[in-house]
Amino acid sequence: MVLNLLLLAALVKLLLHSNSPSLCAGFYAVGNLVVNHLTGHSFTTCLITAAVIFAVTFIYFWLLNHFEDNNLIWWPIAVVGAVLIFIPTF
Numbered sequence: 687m688v689l690n691l692l693l694l695a696a697l698v699k700l701l702l703h704s705n706s707p708s709l710c711a712g713f714y715a716v717g718n719l720v721v722n723h724l725t726g727h728s729f730t731t732c733l734i735t736a737a738v739i740f741a742v743t744f745i746y747f748w749l750l751n752h753f754e755d756n757n758l759i760w761w762p763i764a765v766v767g768a769v770l771i772f773i774p775t776f
Contacts, residue, residue: 687772693717694768698750707747715740746771 697710704710719736723729746767753759 690772691768694771697747698764701747701751702754705751707744707751710747711740711744714743742771 693714697714700713701707701710715736718739719732722732722735727735746763749763749767750760753763
């Protein structure tokens with residue numbers, strides 16, 4: 687979980703420089719796909735999980751990118767979104 691949090695923080699930093707939510711969501715989904723496959727899950731399950739994770743994180747990164755100029759909205763999105771992304775991992 688700590689590794690996922692560090693990856694998410696690094697991707698938020700990448701988002702602030704690249705303004706590309708799809709790039710950040712793709713990196714997060716591919717990282718999750720690789721880790722799930724290395725831990726013994728079937729490849730089909732990994733692909734479905736990666737697709738869902740891509741969709742959720744794309745929305746998260748798009749919202750962060752869209753509200754980048756408004757700190758009053760950006761920080762709650764960043765915190766609540768990060769918590770919501772990690773709920774399925776508990």
